[in-house]
Amino acid sequence: MTAKVIDGKAFAAGVRAQVAAHVTRLKEENGIQPGLAVVLVGEDPASKVYVKNKHASTIEVGMASFEHRRDASISEAELLALIDQLNADPKVHGILVQLPLPGHLNSELVINRIDPAKDVDGFHISNVGLLGTGQKSMVPCTPLGCLMMLRDHHGKLAGLNAVVVGRSNIVGKPMAQLLLGDSCTVTIAHSWTKDLAEVCKRADILVAAVGRPEMITGEMVRPGATVIDVGINRIERDGKAKLVGDVHYESAAAVAGAITPVPGGVGPMTIACLLANTLTACCRANGLAEPEGLTA
Numbered sequence: 001m002t003a004k005v006i007d008g009k010a011f012a013a014g015v016r017a018q019v020a021a022h023v024t025r026l027k028e029e030n031g032i033q034p035g036l037a038v039v040l041v042g043e044d045p046a047s048k049v050y051v052k053n054k055h056a057s058t059i060e061v062g063m064a065s066f067e068h069r070r071d072a073s074i075s076e077a078e079l080l081a082l083i084d085q086l087n088a089d090p091k092v093h094g095i096l097v098q099l100p101l102p103g104h105l106n107s108e109l110v111i112n113r114i115d116p117a118k119d120v121d122g123f124h125i126s127n128v129g130l131l132g133t134g135q136k137s138m139v140p141c142t143p144l145g146c147l148m149m150l151r152d153h154h155g156k157l158a159g160l161n162a163v164v165v166g167r168s169n170i171v172g173k174p175m176a177q178l179l180l181g182d183s184c185t186v187t188i189a190h191s192w193t194k195d196l197a198e199v200c201k202r203a204d205i206l207v208a209a210v211g212r213p214e215m216i217t218g219e220m221v222r223p224g225a226t227v228i229d230v231g232i233n234r235i236e237r238d239g240k241a242k243l244v245g246d247v248h249y250e251s252a253a254a255v256a257g258a259i260t261p262v263p264g265g266v267g268p269m270t271i272a273c274l275l276a277n278t279l280t281a282c283c284r285a286n287g288l289a290e291p292e293g294l295t296a
């Protein structure tokens with residue numbers, strides 16, 4: 001069997017187009033422009049690239065983008081004051097603090113200072129609790145993107161066996177909650193899991209969020225399963241820099257029913273879902289109906 005390739009790039013372009021259409025309508029019918037504020041502290045090169053991409057994507061869908069760059073030496077009190085200012089600003093519907101923060105800043109304290117209604121990353125403890133109890137929340141972007149692709153591919157997910165490899169707060173745990181919310185039978189695997197291959201082989205849906213290049217091989221995949229590869233690993237092969245996932249693509253694609261490639265799978269969906277979350281936050285803040293198909 002050769003797996004169907006789930007084209008995250010094309011899917012994300014579709015999500016962005018839907019967001020843009022909603023933004024146009026909000027402006028025309030309600031005189032509202034959704035706005036996203038991104039806070040970047042310090043000079044981390046990868047973070048700078050992410051923030052630049054987020055800014056460009058935000059503008060592209062017609063939203064307002066507010067960038068707040070601060071020196072790595074900013075004090076915690078100054079950063080918290082900036083968050084307070086953004087919380088109070090009616091033009092700002094979404095706030096994202098680019099992680100990681102420099103070591104002297106307490107990330108949890110900073111994230112939990114964001115108004116949960118504006119927490120478009122879905123990392124605030126209130127949103128984590130709301131998701132865990134099946135209530136309306138802001139959902140972390142990467143797992144939301146995975147869920148959208150899975151729903152699109154399968155239709156209903158109820159009753160399917162889902163295995164999520166990885167239990168981080170930003171991917172693994174919220175992914176498992178979302179799959180549970182869609183009535184999958186969910187297993188979360190991690191570095192202490194016994195016989196990972198056997199656990200993975202039970203999965204109708206296998207989500208890899210491990211951070212280890214090509215760790216999940218075809219032998220671990222159930223024939224016909226849907227494989228979602230969240231991993232982004234920069235490796236060197238044959239003297240060339242290469243981006244690979246947590247799944248060994250060639251061997252997994254030979255047995256899976258569907259698979260996301262790296263690059264071009266989950267990655268593009270993350271920014272698309274950030275925009276979708278900002279739109280959702282804006283609609284909620286203004287008492288308007290939420291966009292269909294763009295939330296969990």
Ligand code: NDP
Nearest residue numbers: 142166167168171190191209210211230231232266267270
């Ligand atoms: P973390 O390092 O926070 O978590 C990794 C998880 O994998 C941990 O729960 C860990 O288990 C588990 N793990 C590590 N080794 C093994 C092993 N040998 N067997 C089973 N489980 C193992 O990573 P993230 O969740 O932040 O990210 C995961 C991957 O996804 C990375 O490649 C990252 O770059 C990528 N990513 C991609 C995004 C995108 O937009 N596409 C967004 C965010 C992340 P334990 O808890 O026991 O240590």
